[in-house]
Amino acid sequence: MILEVQNGSFGYPHQQKILKDINFTLSKGKILSVLGPNGVGKTTLLKCMVGLLDWIEGKSFLYGEDIKHINTKKLWSKVSYIPQSHTFAFSITGLEMVVLGRSAHLGIFEQPGIKDIEMAEEIMKQIGIERLASKDCNHMSGGELQMVLIAKALINKPDLIILDEPETGLDFHNQILVLNLIERMAHENGICAVMNTHYPTNAISISDEALMLNRTGDYVYGKTQDILTEENISKAFHVNVAVNQFHYNDRIIKSIIPISITNG
Template sequence: MTIEVKNGSFAYDKNGDKMLFSGVEFSASNGDLVAVLGPNGAGKTTLLRCIMGMLKWREGGSFIDGERIDKMPPRTLWRKLAYVPQARGVSPNSTVFDMVLLGRNSRIGAFSQPKKEDIKCTEEILQQLKISHLSQKSCRQISGGELQMTLIARALASQPEILILDEPESNLDFRNQLIVLDILSKLAGSGMICIFNTHYPEHALGRANRSLILSQGGSVFGNTAETVTESAISKAFGVRAVITEAETKSNTFRTVIPIELSDGSENIQSASSIAVVSIIVKDRSQAEKINKILHKYSRYTIGRMGLPYRKGGKETSIINLSLDAPDSEVATLVSQLSLLGGVSVKATYAQ
């Protein structure tokens, strides 16, 4: 199964003078996890609503296996496609179970009631998402994270092949963000097409294999590694950011550190001051990476001193770096280095 957007354009005004976005192209097929990335107001939610046929395209269209989505009969469409809205606003006072059961609607006839198989399917999905314990709670009494899980469960209850989510992690804390993103990775891993909106570039970098960046009317689509770059982020968000790697014992993540606004004159330049960055490296294999990073800051560097130290058969490197740089640059350097394994780092600023 594939879902495509061809020459997608939309404008809220009647004449189409002010296009919200135009010429959006993308396609995804089984197993793809697509992030739609863009700043507030770029039209991410509008794009999703256009794709699903809730808003009319000004030009172009969206297609499932070559068939125009807005021409598909609703019951056929909504068995293939499911939508998870933002978990905001007032939710009805129904129980989580009843809410998830509503997801079966596209498979239940107009005058019919849910049957045993619908109940069973709902129970399985609640179990799968580990929210069975909430099933009899009211949707108004659960937390934002739990409500988001409920809405995802409701979408999954229709057994879709394509899942579209509108900022599924934006109102959640760290832990719940991870839970939601893990579910997305798992679903995509099982062959589902997942498309989600986000304004966190790191979630695109960390999870999506393909990304669509939407900004100022334009759009870029491609493999995440090639699409979500420092320059693309700067262009889309107006923020200079550094893409760097964070290491854990088992894995390496790519992540984003925002530094400063990059959109021209209004930018408040932070004053430059003298700072000393002290680095202790336990793991010698990191040396090359550290050198690479420090090299990027050579134009700010006043002096650099490195000394190896051997203790109990283990070699430790101690590096002292003196800089004359804007505070934001120093802070970025420190956070970049601290993400590496076995590296301790601290900055001292002149008063």
């Protein structure tokens, strides 16, 4: 077991709790998708689980150790976090962005060396984006930038990677590129991945487990196929859906199609 959350609750002062008694565990090579309507605390959950926000109740554990007691440098050498917002006030190339991922291994005033640059070049080559090494991140497409940020997260060979809406704003082609990379790094390389997504079909296509929040602060958690049911999705999103299954090239493909808004 790599990550565990025990009885995690969060709320802002003088407001109702956003998250209530969250419990889950995540093992090596597994992908967890976090779903739910806007405003239910999906991003908050990601931040709490790795200590970027403090639970008001409960704890997060990495390899059985309370995250609050883990040295910051040690924590971020094992965990990588890719947030939603990707805007840069300065010019930086793809290679320079990936090299920044080595910061957890450098001293306060230490500059990246040849070894760090070679590691960045190698990880970009491994995931097929070496062409972006000299391109300005501010001039990249959404899909290009997302792949660079994933490379930045992977350069330290983390045990756990957190991705906040990694496929939002991407076209079908780039969504598939990003999802395939997440699936490959988890199921082939043994990295533990947590992905916050607005797309149930994407979640059901690659994730092993799912945690779905609703507006009451409650949640359901378990194996993806058991959680992403018509009943659970309808309850969380107030939308009638159809979960379809079909065969394509010897694969079983599932899709979740929204039909109409519920009355409840």
